[in-house]
Amino acid sequence: MNLQPFNLDEDIQKKIDTKTKPLGALGDLESIAFKIAKLQNSLMPRLLNPSILVFAGDHGLAKTGVSAFPQDVTWQMVLNFLNKGAAINVFAQQNDIELKIIDAGVNFIFSKENELIDQKIGLGTKNCLEEDAMTEQECLEAIEKGKESVRLIDREGSNVVGCGEMGIGNTSSASLLVSLLCKADIEECVGRGTGLNDEQLENKVKILSQVIKRFGDRERTPVEVLKAVGGFEIAQMAGAFLEAAELGMVILVDGFIASSAFLVAGMINPKISENAVFCHKSHEKGHALILNHFKAKPILDMNLRLGEGTGCALAYPIVKSAVAFFNDMASFESANVSSGN
Numbered sequence: 446m447n448l449q450p451f452n453l454d455e456d457i458q459k460k461i462d463t464k465t466k467p468l469g470a471l472g473d474l475e476s477i478a479f480k481i482a483k484l485q486n487s488l489m490p491r492l493l494n495p496s497i498l499v500f501a502g503d504h505g506l507a508k509t510g511v512s513a514f515p516q517d518v519t520w521q522m523v524l525n526f527l528n529k530g531a532a533i534n535v536f537a538q539q540n541d542i543e544l545k546i547i548d549a550g551v552n553f554i555f556s557k558e559n560e561l562i563d564q565k566i567g568l569g570t571k572n573c574l575e576e577d578a579m580t581e582q583e584c585l586e587a588i589e590k591g592k593e594s595v596r597l598i599d600r601e602g603s604n605v606v607g608c609g610e611m612g613i614g615n616t617s618s619a620s621l622l623v624s625l626l627c628k629a630d631i632e633e634c635v636g637r638g639t640g641l642n643d644e645q646l647e648n649k650v651k652i653l654s655q656v657i658k659r660f661g662d663r664e665r666t667p668v669e670v671l672k673a674v675g676g677f678e679i680a681q682m683a684g685a686f687l688e689a690a691e692l693g694m695v696i697l698v699d700g701f702i703a704s705s706a707f708l709v710a711g712m713i714n715p716k717i718s719e720n721a722v723f724c725h726k727s728h729e730k731g732h733a734l735i736l737n738h739f740k741a742k743p744i745l746d747m748n749l750r751l752g753e754g755t756g757c758a759l760a761y762p763i764v765k766s767a768v769a770f771f772n773d774m775a776s777f778e779s780a781n782v783s784s785g786n
């Protein structure tokens with residue numbers, strides 16, 4: 446009879462270390478496998494019905510010229526998602542990932558006879574240069590709606606979720622969130638988003654500096670900051686992350702904007718980072734600050750700057766490989782291979 450006390454961490458590490466490979470030779474795949482096994486409290490972890498939720502929302506600040514594209518692109522891209530023509534549709538289908546498109550607050554009335562999930566809080570946020578982007582009630586409602594969307598996929602048997610987004614102007618919100626929550630200069634957090642030129646970038650920095658000034662010396666609690674400078678899609682992603690962690694799901698974190706929502710959620714409940722796999726490092730400048738905050742080493746670094754959850758869909762096969770080697774590879778003992786010293 447084995448009377449050894451059960452120590453999950455040790456057992457997981459032992460299972461990794463006794464696979465037929467030199468110690469540590471599967472590199473970062475080993476830490477991903479460790480994380481998922483620990484999260485599921487299992488030596489046979491499973492990834493079931495992976496889903497990506499794409500939250501779309503508009504931003505009042507977009508009218509100040511902070512994006513290279515007009516606001517109408519948000520609703521037009523939502524229709525593109527529904528018609529399965531966007532990058533995320535292609536990558537999700539390629540990797541057998543269920544995709545759900547959510548109207549978190551787009552400035553457009555969609556017809557009802559499509560698969561769009563209606564979680565609309567309003568027709569876009571207010572212009573945060575002049576007033577808070579949302580009321581506290583709208584902000585809390587958005588967080589709650591984000592939670593509901595995760596409960597839906599949980600009921601459908603999913604235990605892996607990625608969040609993507611679409612919203613013209615939302616790199617501005619993400620930059621403001623990072624600056625206020627990580628106490629970094631706004632210049633360090635601002636990038637070209639969808640493709641601003643030098644002059645437009647200068648204008649973006651100027652406008653966002655004014656928003657920071659308007660925020661003033663209010664206490665920087667996650668909800669206060671989110672309501673002042675966030676977006677409906679960002680607030681819903683924050684709620685989705687919180688609920689996914691509550692339900693023990695593996696969370697796939699996408700690029701700059703999704704990570705800014707994860708930053709907000711992580712400041713509400715720091716334990717959620719135990720569930721997270723950071724999928725990629727965005728080309729957008731401020732992303733590095735968020736990754737540093739979580740001491741995260743993302744799977745891919747490919748200069749992606751699209752959003753939509755594309756980084757999650759692209760990195761998912763690597764996550765699957767981590768779980769597959771952990772579950773299915775032979776050990777030195779079972780394969781009769783001599784181990785090193």
Ligand SMILES: O=C(O)c1ccc[n+]([C@@H]2O[C@H](COP(=O)([O-])O)[C@@H](O)[C@H]2O)c1
Pocket residue numbers: 511512513514610611612613614615616617637638639640699700701702703727728729749750751752753
């Ligand atoms: O995910 C990223 O890292 C990322 C970086 C830059 C831009 N985006 C996408 O571009 C849009 C926001 O860019 P902008 O310039 O309008 O603020 C929004 O729809 C995002 O999904 C996404």
Ligand SMILES: Cc1cc2nc[nH]c2cc1C
Pocket residue numbers: 514518522610611612639751752753
């Ligand atoms: C065309 C386009 C597609 C996008 N997907 C996510 N953000 C986007 C921004 C633009 C402009």
